[in-house]
Amino acid sequence: MRVGIGYDIHRLVPDRPLVIGGVVIPFPLGLEGHSDADVLLHAVADALLGAVGEGDIGRHFPPDDPRYRRVPSTDLLRTVASLLARQGYVPANVDATVVAEAPPLAPHIPQMRRVIAAILALDPQAVSVKATTHERVGGLGRGEAIAAVAVVLVERRRPEAAAPAAAPGGVAAPEGRSGPGAPGGGSGA
Numbered sequence: 001m002r003v004g005i006g007y008d009i010h011r012l013v014p015d016r017p018l019v020i021g022g023v024v025i026p027f028p029l030g031l032e033g034h035s036d037a038d039v040l041l042h043a044v045a046d047a048l049l050g051a052v053g054e055g056d057i058g059r060h061f062p063p064d065d066p067r068y069r070r071v072p073s074t075d076l077l078r079t080v081a082s083l084l085a086r087q088g089y090v091p092a093n094v095d096a097t098v099v100a101e102a103p104p105l106a107p108h109i110p111q112m113r114r115v116i117a118a119i120l121a122l123d124p125q126a127v128s129v130k131a132t133t134h135e136r137v138g139g140l141g142r143g144e145a146i147a148a149v150a151v152v153l154v155e156r157r158r159p160e161a162a163a164p165a166a167a168p169g170g171v172a173a174p175e176g177r178s179g180p181g182a183p184g185g186g187s188g189a
């Protein structure tokens with residue numbers, strides 16, 4: 001298992017839709033950025049990339065690359081999930097916090113969880129999204145920006161889980177794995 005953390009912040013500006021966690025939220029201001037500036041999905045994507053040592057989304061989706069202009073961040077997260085899978089990892093759970101003075105996000109959180117869970121092939125119960133204000137402190141507290149932080153746990157994909165070898169009527173023997181407790185076991189990376 002490996003863990004990753006992601007952090008992101010975007011300015012609130014006029015004439016932009018407010019998209020957080022893949023949900024369009026009615027609000028006079030939206031987040032500024034070259035994509036849809038979905039601060040929550042960016043934090044989650046960065047956490048996933050961090051968990052497998054693949055840098056950040058700025059590296060994989062350069063802001064000056066016209067291909068990623070106005071691209072929905074749901075697409076970016078989907079691409080990151082594929083990259084993770086190619087490395088042999090799948091997400092186990094996500095925990096995230098969005099810091100926004102306004103608007104109230106609570107009504108939208110169930111949908112955000114469903115969106116993220118669907119992209120990462122997780123149960124929504126394994127995707128936690130929380131919202132807090134910044135207690136009117138600083139730029140975040142004045143509503144000039146919205147930030148998000150996310151932590152993810154990823155685990156090695158088990159090929160046998162994807163393609164179960166059907167032993168008719170047979171009960172598989174418990175995995176006799178030589179765990180990390182085995183003497184003389186070398187430490188992995």
Ligand SMILES: [Zn+2]
Binds near residue numbers: 008009010042
């Ligand atoms: Zn971002």
